[in-house]
Amino acid sequence: MLKVTRPAAGTRVKICGLRTVADVEAVARAGAAYMGLVFFPKSPRNVTLDQARDLALAAPMGLAKVALVVNPDDAMLDALMAAVPLDMIQLHGSETPDRLAQVRARTGLPVMKAVGLRDADDLATLDAFDGVADQVLVDAKPHGGTELPGGNGVGFDWSLIAGRSWKGPWMLAGGLTADNVAEAIRLTGARQVDLSSGVESSPGVKDAAMIAAFCDAVRAA
Numbered sequence: 001m002l003k004v005t006r007p008a009a010g011t012r013v014k015i016c017g018l019r020t021v022a023d024v025e026a027v028a029r030a031g032a033a034y035m036g037l038v039f040f041p042k043s044p045r046n047v048t049l050d051q052a053r054d055l056a057l058a059a060p061m062g063l064a065k066v067a068l069v070v071n072p073d074d075a076m077l078d079a080l081m082a083a084v085p086l087d088m089i090q091l092h093g094s095e096t097p098d099r100l101a102q103v104r105a106r107t108g109l110p111v112m113k114a115v116g117l118r119d120a121d122d123l124a125t126l127d128a129f130d131g132v133a134d135q136v137l138v139d140a141k142p143h144g145g146t147e148l149p150g151g152n153g154v155g156f157d158w159s160l161i162a163g164r165s166w167k168g169p170w171m172l173a174g175g176l177t178a179d180n181v182a183e184a185i186r187l188t189g190a191r192q193v194d195l196s197s198g199v200e201s202s203p204g205v206k207d208a209a210m211i212a213a214f215c216d217a218v219r220a221a
C-alpha cells in the first residue's frame, strides 16, 4: 500500500505537471497536499485525458487533483469533467473574473486563478481575482521567448506581495526550489506553495528525491 506522509501542519505543497504514476506516488509519499495535471499541448508536462484519468485514479485520498488549463472552452471543460475525477480547476491563461465564474458553474469545482507578477503594475490583476477566485496562484509573469504561460522556473520579486493581506486562500509559485522556499515563505507569509521545474531533472521529468527534499524544506521552514 502507498505510504502517505502526513502533510506539514503549516504550509501546504502543490506539485504541478505530473506525468507518471510514479510521480503521483512520490508526491503522496512526500506529503504534498495537491497534485497538478497540465493540459497544454505545447508543454513538456502535457497529459492526455486518458493519461490524466489513470493518474487521478492512482492518487490516494487526501491528495487533491488539480487540472491546469489555459483559456479552456466549454467543450474542453466538458471533456475533462467526463474523463477525469478532479478536485479543482486551475486557470492559467488570460481568463476574466466572469469567465472564472462560468467555469465554476459549469464544472461545479472550486477554481484557482493563476496571476503572473513581474512588477507593481501587475498587482491590479491580482486584486481583480482576490475574493473572486476560490484560490489565487501568485506566479511569475512569463518572460518573452517562452511559449509556456507558466512552469518556466523563473521567480518574481517577492517583496511585491510582502505584508499583503488576502480575502481568500492563495499559493505562491514561480521558480521555487528546496533551496529558496524557506526564504520565500518568510518574506511573503505564504501558507501554500506550488512548483514544477524545481523538482525536475529535465523539462517534464519529475525527480522523486527532489520532491521529497522540497517537502522536507517546507516542513523545516
Ligand SMILES: O=C(O)c1ccccc1NCC(=O)[C@H](O)[C@H](O)COP(=O)(O)O
Pocket (backbone or CB within 6 Å): 016, 017, 038, 040, 043, 044, 045, 046, 068, 070, 092, 139, 140, 148, 149, 150, 151, 152, 153, 154, 155, 173, 174, 175, 176, 194, 195, 196, 197, 198
Ligand atoms: O507547467 C507547464 O508546462 C505549464 C504550461 C502552461 C501553463 C502553466 C504551466 N505551469 C504552471 C506551473 O506548473 C506552476 O503552477 C507555476 O507556473 C510554477 O512553475 P515553476 O516556476 O516551474 O515552478
